[in-house]
Amino acid sequence: MISNLNISRRKLLTLSSAAVAGLSVNQLLSKAYAQEIQKSIAFSLPMLDTVVTPTLDNPIRLNFNENALGMSPNAKQAAINAIPKANRYAKAEMPLLNKKLGQHHNVEDDHILLTAGSSEGIRSAIEAFCIPNTQLVIPELTYSDGEHFAKIFNLKITKVSCLTDWQIDLRSIKKAVDEFNGFSIVYLVNPNNPTSTVFKANELESWITSAPKNMIFIVDEAYAEFVNDPDFHSVDSLISNGAENVVLLKTFSKIHAMAGLRVGYVISSPNNIKNIAQYVAGEKLNYCGVCAALASMDDSQFLTYSKKAIDVSRTIMEQVLSELGLQYLKSETNFMFHKTPIDLQKYRELLQQNCVLVGRDFDPATNWCRISLGTPGEMLYVANLMRGLRENKTI
Ligand SMILES: Cc1ncc(COP(=O)(O)O)c(C=O)c1O
Numbered sequence: 127m128i129s130n131l132n133i134s135r136r137k138l139l140t141l142s143s144a145a146v147a148g149l150s151v152n153q154l155l156s157k158a159y160a161q162e163i164q165k166s167i168a169f170s171l172p173m174l175d176t177v178v179t180p181t182l183d184n185p186i187r188l189n190f191n192e193n194a195l196g197m198s199p200n201a202k203q204a205a206i207n208a209i210p211k212a213n214r215y216a217k218a219e220m221p222l223l224n225k226k227l228g229q230h231h232n233v234e235d236d237h238i239l240l241t242a243g244s245s246e247g248i249r250s251a252i253e254a255f256c257i258p259n260t261q262l263v264i265p266e267l268t269y270s271d272g273e274h275f276a277k278i279f280n281l282k283i284t285k286v287s288c289l290t291d292w293q294i295d296l297r298s299i300k301k302a303v304d305e306f307n308g309f310s311i312v313y314l315v316n317p318n319n320p321t322s323t324v325f326k327a328n329e330l331e332s333w334i335t336s337a338p339k340n341m342i343f344i345v346d347e348a349y350a351e352f353v354n355d356p357d358f359h360s361v362d363s364l365i366s367n368g369a370e371n372v373v374l375l376k377t378f379s380k381i382h383a384m385a386g387l388r389v390g391y392v393i394s395s396p397n398n399i400k401n402i403a404q405y406v407a408g409e410k411l412n413y414c415g416v417c418a419a420l421a422s423m424d425d426s427q428f429l430t431y432s433k434k435a436i437d438v439s440r441t442i443m444e445q446v447l448s449e450l451g452l453q454y455l456k457s458e459t460n461f462m463f464h465k466t467p468i469d470l471q472k473y474r475e476l477l478q479q480n481c482v483l484v485g486r487d488f489d490p491a492t493n494w495c496r497i498s499l500g501t502p503g504e505m506l507y508v509a510n511l512m513r514g515l516r517e518n519k520t521i
Pocket of ligand 1: 190191242243244245246269315319346348376377378379385389390
């Protein structure tokens, strides 16, 4: 616990209170930024006025890129209202969600397939394109589900090394496809997990629009709604313009904060959707999840709030990492990837002893840590903890 590091809980609390009062320069900057953001949204940001005091039994969970804010109040109410009706399948509600998503992405209903989270989308899309002599091509550092399912389906897996600072090497990924004598499934996560970086839209789009027939792109945009970089584009516009070689995967787990309700969807051409639909559990999605998703899509104020709160949390984290001289990649998501000051396992254990859980190992990025961005109050706790650990020369 904190005491054996000579940082008393009282001191941590004092540091947090100092932030509330705006006494530290960096925290003042955060507060000014947060206040600026607050002006643009209707929800009240749970920011610097919330002193977070985690315990070992109730730690701050920054290990699974969940959305710590909780779901939209309207979505929560919709899920509660749905419980008495959850003895039924969501037969009437699923087409409503399908239609709403089609309108949102500017495609006809037959371009959308609802899935139990995007995990089911990843599995079913890979399964649908497994033909003999197929390879899955992925960057060496990316979300592991693609590789996980490809192994189950006995696909050849080709991992492409990253450039410096873990930038994804799209040219070498293309080369791996060009050099393979068979069918290629290219699984790209944009923005990528764990690096949080985005692909340059023109580079990706020009490859997709000129790609040969012996390949399919599965693009996972789980975190797209958090992106600030204007160079990011969703591939949904390629699909609405008729592209046949792209499968887009989306989820309600991140910006909508509904990870436990398991709602996701696939967007692609009607032919691809028919193919992928053979491998999902069909018209049997979580009833409460579907109702919550419908309500959440209408709650634009919550969605803006959800993004802006992450912007504030990111600023707090960027400040402490810069202050401590720890390298980090520019984050376009609700998590950050930074170089650890000590061995990753020891760092993780140290943070855990201080009631903060962070991400697992991501080979081959030795001693880089993925930390999810929680609420601004949670990130303030983390920032103060890290400052205290540095003061103690523990990190
Ligand atoms: C890139 C990416 N895709 C998909 C998922 C799975 O999300 P879900 O199945 O909850 O939609 C995650 C979860 O963290 C993720 O990081």
